[in-house]
Every structure is written in structure tokens, then in C-alpha cells.
Amino acid sequence: MKFGTILLYGIVLGLILVLPAYFQYQFMFMTYGVEWHIGFIALLFLVIGVWVGNQLWANRKLESAQNTPIVRSGNPGAPGLSQREFEVLCGIAEGLSNQEIASKMHVSLNTVKTHVANLYDKLDVKRRTQAVQVAKTLGLLS
Amino acid sequence: MKFGTILLYGIVLGLILVLPAYFQYQFMFMTYGVEWHIGFIALLFLVIGVWVGNQLWANRKLESAQNTPIVRSGNPGAPGLSQREFEVLCGIAEGLSNQEIASKMHVSLNTVKTHVANLYDKLDVKRRTQAVQVAKTLGLLS
DNA sequence: CACGGGCTCACCCAAAAGCATGAATTTGTC
């Protein structure tokens, strides 16, 4: 997020905080009592919080969307996958189970599991679907 | 969103509104003065607002973020995926676990499992990686 | 030769995913 945006938010929030504290003292505070005043402040800031939350989230979403292509162009083969690990990754991307990959590669299920585990470690993921997604953004898979 | 969730939110908000109004009068109010009290309430509800906003809009965010592909594809092969089924498909493609998808959509794990099962039936697949692969070849996902 | 990396396999355990089934609720349509 840009610094100017943060500053803008800060100014808006500050104004909204200060203005009521300045004005309400003379009207609502004395007229309706402190309970209503506090309730008003609470409701006001609840709404502001919702708004701010949405603003923050929108920015985060934009950033993540922009990040994806950057990573792709920067890292061609960075994770350093070995031959077998890459073959296993391809099998995963095809939607095969570990057992099917094992049969295809003529190795045991345990071996595939080991490759898969090392693969996850290098790609820094925890699930096979995530591995596929990350591998595609890294340009490892088409 | 189910009724229980709304009720829960209401109770939490009500408690947070009432409790300070009850306790602070005896401590902070007298100790630090009304300005600090109001500031505290404002900050508290600002945070609550951010949280509530994220909870309320998370669903809509997911839909809007993932609606683009289905519009783009225009339902060619017509596997006839429902809205929710497509949303979980997007979650799967992102590499999320069923539990994470459930949290994101504000439904239970069991519900996600049901959607996933129906999804597999319609796409004629048996695993989530396969579902992603098939969905991409069908043009359902980019 | 010793060392490290890659490949292979095994075992155990926990978590996640998947399958089948039933059911309540909501929603859209006729």
C-alpha cells in the first residue's frame, strides 16, 4: 500500500475522531447523555471499521494479483528440482494418485512419497494441489 | 449465512457493547476521564468493524474474484456446475484444503465435502488434482 | 577414499480426502 493512502486514511480517521469529540460535547453529549454519545461513537466506528477493512482487503488482493506474474518471470528453474522429483510433479499435475505415479515410474509407492515430500519442501507447499498451482506460477509447468 | 452465525455475531457485538459500558464506568471512566473512554470505545469498535467486515464480505469477495473464468468460458461443455460447486472448485485450484475452503465460504467441512463429491461426479473425476486438470481443459478455469 | 546428493524403499502415525447415506432448509419456478 502506498504511503499516501495510509496518510489519507489516517487523516480521515483523525478527523472523524476529533470532530465529534469537539462538536458533540456541545449538543448531543449534554442533550442525550453520555450513554447515547458512546453508543453513537461505537456505531460510527463499527461502520468505519467495515469500510477500512474492505479498503485494506482490496489492496491486498491487488498486490497478490500483481505478484504472480513477477515471480514467474524471475524464477525459471529456481527451486532446483531433480529429474525424478519433476517427473512426480508432472504426474501430480495430471491428477494421478501416488500409486498411479509409482506404477508409471516403475517404483514403489514409498519412493513416490519420498519424492513428493522433498518436492513439497523445495516448493514450500503442503498439498499437491498447491504444488501444481505454485509450479505453474513459477513457470515449471505449462 | 446460517441463522446461528448471525445470532452469534449479534450476541458478541451486544456483549462487547454492554460490558464496557458496565465496567468502564467504575474504573477507566473515573480514572482517565471520558475522552480516553471514548477513544477506547472508538478503537475497539474500529477493530471489531474490520473483523465484521471481513467476515461479511469474504463470501462476496470469493465469488467476485472467481466469477471471471466462468463468464469467460460461457459454460461450453455444460457440466452444469452450481455456483457453490464452482466456488469450491476455485478453492481446490488455489491449492486450499477442504477446511480452508470451508472457512473461506463460511460453511462446515461436511458441506464442502458434499460439494466436492457432487463436483467430482459432474466432472467425472476421482481426485482434486484431476478435477483441476479436467476443469482447465474444459475451459472452466484459466 | 570420504563426503554429499540423488534415488530407492520401508515403517509408523496423523491428517486430509473421499464415499455413502440421510435429512433439514432455502430458493427459484411453474
Next chain:
DNA sequence: GACAAATTCATGCTTTTGGGTGAGCCCGTG
């Protein structure tokens, strides 16, 4: 309002995945 589709949730069960550990083999490098 009736009906179908969609959505939600649950329960019990099996299979698949993932994590951790250990170990034997081969091969290239220092």
C-alpha cells in the same frame, strides 16, 4: 402453494496424503 434444485450439515467408514525417521545403493567431486 407445490415442486425441483440447490445448499447446508451430519455420521460412519475407507482410502489417500503427508510427516518423520532410518537405511542401503550409486555416482561424481574434492
